[in-house]
Amino acid sequence: MKLNGARILLECLKREGVDTIFGYPGGTVINLYDELFSFKEIRHILPRHEQAGVHAADGYARATGKVGVAIATSGPGATNTITGIATAYMDSIPMVIITGQVPTALIGNDAFQEADIIGITRPCTKHNFLVKDVKDLATIMKKAFYIARTGRPGPVVVDLPKDVQIAQTEFKYPETVEIRGYKPTVEGHPKQIEKAVAAIMQAKKPVIYVGGGVILGNASAELVALAKRLGIPVTTTLMGLGSFPENDSLSLGLLGMHGTYYANMAVSNCDMLIAIGARFDDRVTGKIASFAPHAKIVHVDVDPTSIKKNVRVDLPIVGDVRDVLVKMLKIVDEIGPDAEGCRQALASWTAEIDGWKEKHPMAYKQATSTIKPQYVIQRLRALSDPDAIVATDVGQHQMWTAQFFGFTAPRTLLSSGGLGTMGFGLPAAMGAQAGFPDRQVMVICGDGGFQMNMQELATIVQNRLNVKIVILNNNFLGMVRQWQELFFDKRYSSTCMELPIDFIKLAEAFGATGLQATKVDEVDEVIKKGFSIKGPVLMEFKVAREEKVLPMVPAGASLTEMVLAS
Amino acid sequence: MKHTIAVLVENEFGVLSRVVGLFSGRGFNIDSLTVAPTNDEALSRITLVTRGDEQIIEQITKQLNKLIDVIKVIDFEAENAIEREMVLVKVAAEDQSRAEVLRIADIFRAKVIDVTPKSYTLEATGTPAKVGAMIELLRPLGLKELVSTGPVVIGRGAKGWKG
Numbered sequence: 001m002k003l004n005g006a007r008i009l010l011e012c013l014k015r016e017g018v019d020t021i022f023g024y025p026g027g028t029v030i031n032l033y034d035e036l037f038s039f040k041e042i043r044h045i046l047p048r049h050e051q052a053g054v055h056a057a058d059g060y061a062r063a064t065g066k067v068g069v070a071i072a073t074s075g076p077g078a079t080n081t082i083t084g085i086a087t088a089y090m091d092s093i094p095m096v097i098i099t100g101q102v103p104t105a106l107i108g109n110d111a112f113q114e115a116d117i118i119g120i121t122r123p124c125t126k127h128n129f130l131v132k133d134v135k136d137l138a139t140i141m142k143k144a145f146y147i148a149r150t151g152r153p154g155p156v157v158v159d160l161p162k163d164v165q166i167a168q169t170e171f172k173y174p175e176t177v178e179i180r181g182y183k184p185t186v187e188g189h190p191k192q193i194e195k196a197v198a199a200i201m202q203a204k205k206p207v208i209y210v211g212g213g214v215i216l217g218n219a220s221a222e223l224v225a226l227a228k229r230l231g232i233p234v235t236t237t238l239m240g241l242g243s244f245p246e247n248d249s250l251s252l253g254l255l256g257m258h259g260t261y262y263a264n265m266a267v268s269n270c271d272m273l274i275a276i277g278a279r280f281d282d283r284v285t286g287k288i289a290s291f292a293p294h295a296k297i298v299h300v301d302v303d304p305t306s307i308k309k310n311v312r313v314d315l316p317i318v319g320d321v322r323d324v325l326v327k328m329l330k331i332v333d334e335i336g337p338d339a340e341g342c343r344q345a346l347a348s349w350t351a352e353i354d355g356w357k358e359k360h361p362m363a364y365k366q367a368t369s370t371i372k373p374q375y376v377i378q379r380l381r382a383l384s385d386p387d388a389i390v391a392t393d394v395g396q397h398q399m400w401t402a403q404f405f406g407f408t409a410p411r412t413l414l415s416s417g418g419l420g421t422m423g424f425g426l427p428a429a430m431g432a433q434a435g436f437p438d439r440q441v442m443v444i445c446g447d448g449g450f451q452m453n454m455q456e457l458a459t460i461v462q463n464r465l466n467v468k469i470v471i472l473n474n475n476f477l478g479m480v481r482q483w484q485e486l487f488f489d490k491r492y493s494s495t496c497m498e499l500p501i502d503f504i505k506l507a508e509a510f511g512a513t514g515l516q517a518t519k520v521d522e523v524d525e526v527i528k529k530g531f532s533i534k535g536p537v538l539m540e541f542k543v544a545r546e547e548k549v550l551p552m553v554p555a556g557a558s559l560t561e562m563v564l565a566s
Numbered sequence: 567m568k569h570t571i572a573v574l575v576e577n578e579f580g581v582l583s584r585v586v587g588l589f590s591g592r593g594f595n596i597d598s599l600t601v602a603p604t605n606d607e608a609l610s611r612i613t614l615v616t617r618g619d620e621q622i623i624e625q626i627t628k629q630l631n632k633l634i635d636v637i638k639v640i641d642f643e644a645e646n647a648i649e650r651e652m653v654l655v656k657v658a659a660e661d662q663s664r665a666e667v668l669r670i671a672d673i674f675r676a677k678v679i680d681v682t683p684k685s686y687t688l689e690a691t692g693t694p695a696k697v698g699a700m701i702e703l704l705r706p707l708g709l710k711e712l713v714s715t716g717p718v719v720i721g722r723g724a725k726g727w728k729g
């Protein structure tokens with residue numbers, strides 16, 4: 001039977017196991033939406049802005065591990081997706097974004113609502129496709145999903161002209177996919193792995209440095225097994241949080257600009273750095289020349305371009321992180337001493353690290369009445385489900401969440417690390433909630449970033465998405481204010497929000513519940529009440545306005561040059 | 567260091583802009599670039615000349631390989647490759663310099679492809695070094711216009727290079 005392009009697209013999504021999509025209609029996708037009207041196998045959620053739709057699909061993908069799908073119309077709909085796509089690209093999130101396009105005959109004519117979205121998204125997608133013939137549609141969709149989810153994952157755009165949605169052809173979904181220019185390396189080189197393990201066993205002061213690749217590669221269990229087997233301490237990037245339980249004694253927490261004192265000291269003093277699924281971002285390394293100056297570096301990553309991009313590497317291993325970790329563990333079992341023996345061998349190193357932990361633990365000064373933002377984060381952890389999913393926005397609250405929440409499971413922290421996109425948190429939480437209707441999902445955001453996508457309260461209420469919204473309200477663009485305090489003589493240029501917003505009324509206007517805490521002894525009550533109410537709740541915490549995120553390594557300084565909490 | 571890199575790509579719409587966009591987006595240099603279909607119609611071959619230290623060249627070849635439409639990348643080593651470029655050059659040639667232009671053309675086995683009372687237009691092919699040497703000799707006589715294909719490169723030996 002012949003089907004039209006719009007229907008074929010939906011059939012492809014179904015065959016890829018897609019159950020939820022986020023999209024916004026318009027002229028060039030009206031045919032697609034017409035098919036969707038009677039297509040009941042896929043849940044469609046209408047955000048209130050295409051950027052939020054893409055962030056929601058992204059949050060869905062980060063939380064579930066599946067490919068996130070978003071739809072937008074041509075022109076302004078498509079250009080509205082760019083920030084969302086770039087956010088996903090920087091964090092390697094598997095997504096397929098479908099954009100409508102003007103009819104093929106009009107492409108290039110400056111037609112109404114035409115934008116060259118293939119040209120615009122080329123540098124912020126893993127790949128993109130313009131579908132010119134309905135006969136190619138099924139194959140392109142198969143390729144799009146394959147590319148999005150394999151190797152180093154990433155967003156793929158499929159641009160679908162209106163006439164292609166209308167044209168009909170026989171539908172057959174290809175069983176296999178063959179792209180001769182795309183063969184992601186999955187298996188690490190056995191000799192390299194052997195060499196790496198041998199070097200790791202020789203090290204006296206090893207540290208494991210983990211990035212988001214371990215979460216994307218579903219390799220947390222293998223990481224935990226290897227680290228514990230060898231007794232090697234683990235520090236993670238923002239994107240790696242949750243891959244290794246922070247309540248384990250081997251955990252050093254976050255490293256880098258706002259990392260812990262002991263993580264940064266350990267990395268700066270180690271003789272062996274094992275980087276797994278991480279890319280040596282400048283927020284992590286500080287000044288490159290003095291990063292891990294005494295260390296041999298082993299680097300495991302699925303993307304060869306990540307290796308030796310900005311630091312020298314002694315033992316590169318290109319491959320799927322899980323595959324490599326499994327093989328490493330096997331070799332350790334063959335040639336190494338038992339776990340106790342390994343622990344013994346590193347006893348003086350762990351003692352040195354314990355000394356740093358004692359000297360400068362993660363801490364903040366509690367106040368008598370004012371709410372400290374760090375305290376709210378700690379109470380959120382204490383009063384939420386162990387498997388709760390936490391999305392964050394970008395700013396101080398994001399760093400406090402990273403420092404004080406204590407993540408213990410992968411895919412429980414959803415945060416825009418690479419692009420640092422304000423406005424990401426609320427829609428991402430919405431997407432995660434759609435993926436896990438039965439789990440607790442909260443977003444921790446600042447008063448600034450919340451306002452960048454607060455229209456999504458409507459989507460959340462309309463779709464009965466049980467999202468708990470936590471606003472740490474300092475009435476400042478706090479992170480920028482902190483930089484102005486430290487590096488610009490407290491010249492708070494355009495970082496004070498001035499207009500106090502009644503967030504409670506705002507929540508109520510959308511049909512959500514609003515709660516507020518202004519004093520420290522109200523914090524628990526608000527959190528408990530917020531979590532106990534079924535349905536969306538906005539919890540506003542008026543926090544200490546000029547609190548700083550510490551420790552802090554100033555941009556461009558070495559990791560050892562930390563400004564510490566007094 | 568100068569490197570001549572050959573890139574075999576899908577002969578598809580937009581591929582060249584992916585390659586060029588990679589260079590501009592990441593701040594890599596392109597000294598020259600040529601592209602045309604190959605004996606296999608489904609493939610095009612790009613030859614580009616770029617500069618950088620070892621680490622940059624490694625990044626360039628890795629990043630090129632990462633593009634989905636790129637099938638193969640070879641950073642040719644001079645001793646295993648033959649490199650040629652073609653130039654068309656319009657030289658001022660009046661009175662006393664007319665003979666000199668022809669003499670230089672003869673030495674470099676360039677062809678005269680257009681003549682006017684005031685100029686010669688020459689066609690020359692050869693290694694970039696040879697063509698460059700000819701240009702330098704012609705320059706003092708008055709170069710009116712110079713156009714070059716940029717180098718193309720092919721491996722030595724019997725083995726062909728396919729997708």
Ligand SMILES: Cc1ncc(C[n+]2csc(CCOP(=O)(O)OP(=O)(O)O)c2C)c(N)n1
Nearest residue numbers: 395396397420422446447448449477478479
């Ligand atoms: C879209 C976007 N614009 C600007 C910035 C720069 N920026 C980073 S953090 C920040 C302040 C965020 O303020 P708020 O949301 O109130 O969070 P806080 O830092 O106060 O916790 C700004 C403006 C950004 N990251 N993203």
Ligand SMILES: [Mg+2]
Nearest residue numbers: 446447476478
């Ligand atoms: Mg704020």
